[in-house]
Amino acid sequence: MSAPFLFLSHARCEDRMAGEILTCGSDAMNFAAFAGHKYLNLETFKKSGDGVKTPVWFAAEPTTSLDSSGAKLYLYTIGVSGKVKRVRNNSRVKIAPCDMRGKVLGDWLEARAEIVTGEEADHGTRLLNKKYFPWKQLLAFFASFSRRERIVFVIRPA
Numbered sequence: 001m002s003a004p005f006l007f008l009s010h011a012r013c014e015d016r017m018a019g020e021i022l023t024c025g026s027d028a029m030n031f032a033a034f035a036g037h038k039y040l041n042l043e044t045f046k047k048s049g050d051g052v053k054t055p056v057w058f059a060a061e062p063t064t065s066l067d068s069s070g071a072k073l074y075l076y077t078i079g080v081s082g083k084v085k086r087v088r089n090n091s092r093v094k095i096a097p098c099d100m101r102g103k104v105l106g107d108w109l110e111a112r113a114e115i116v117t118g119e120e121a122d123h124g125t126r127l128l129n130k131k132y133f134p135w136k137q138l139l140a141f142f143a144s145f146s147r148r149e150r151i152v153f154v155i156r157p158a
Contacts, residue, residue, distance in 0.1 A: 030107070030109045030157075031060075031066040031067065031071040031073070031109070031157060032065075032066040032067040033097055033106045033107065033109070034058070034060065034066060034073065034095075034097055035060070035066055037097040037098075037105070037106075038057065038100070038131075038132075039055045039056065039057060039058070039097070039098050039099060039100055039102075040055070040056060040058045040073065040075070040095050040096065040097055040098060041053050041054070041055050041056075041095065041096045041097075041098035041102050041104055042054050042055075042056050042075065042083065042093060042094075042095055042113075042155075043093060043094040043095070043108070044082075044083050044086035044087055044090070044093055044113070045086060045090050045092060045093070046086060047089055047090075051094070052082060052083075052086065053102060054083060054102070055098050055099070055100060055101065055102035056075045056077065057075060057076075057128060057131070057132055058073045058074060058075045058128075058155070059073070059074050059075075059124065059127035059128045059130070059131045059132075060072070060073055060074075060127075061073070061074070061127070062127070069157060071156070071157060072154050072155065072156055073095070073154070073155040074123075074124030074125075074127055074128060074152060074153065074154055074155075075124075075128075075152070075153050075155065076124070076125065076128060076150055076151060076152045076153070077150070077151055077153070078148045078149065078150060078151070079148060079149030079150065079151045080148060080149075081151075083153075084115065084151050087113045087114075087115060087153065088115065091112045091113050091114060092110070092111075092112065092158070093110075093111050093112065093113045093155065094108045094109065094110060094111065095108070095109050095111050095155060096108045096109065109157075109158075110157075110158035111155050111156060111157060111158050112155070112156050112157075112158055113153050113154070113155050114153065114154050114156070115151055115152070115153055116152050116153065116154050117152075120152075120154065121152040124152040124153075124154065125150075125152060
């Protein structure tokens with residue numbers, strides 16, 4: 001049995017093992033698809049190669065256009081989540097706009113995730129706080145009673 005791989009051609013990805021054909025882009029211009037959306041579906045990958053999809057809040061970097069190569073999307077999670085472990089092992093992710101339940105509303109895009117700290121993490125948190133006011137602040141208040149670390153990711157075009 002051959003190993004799974006993706007064949008990229010003209011914004012089309014074909015998963016040869018699963019026999020699926022997906023619309024999948026790798027250029028930055030596809031990040032524009034996230035404008036106006038509140039959630040993105042983040043697919044991270046286990047060491048086995050299996051994907052795990054999770055709907056998450058995100059905020060776009062306002063100083064760069066979503067259709068530029070410098071586009072950035074910020075998201076956060078608790079430090080002990082599976083997403084953190086998977087991104088530390090493999091920065092390759094796929095993202096798609098979705099609703100709060102994870103129903104995909106657009107095309108899947110290849111991207112890279114990076115855990116950020118310091119000023120960049122603070123900046124990402126401020127963007128998330130602004131976009132999701134007052135819900136993010138309410139969640140942060142209740143989370144302050146927990147000792148779980150918060151992790152901020154930046155998602156960039158692949």
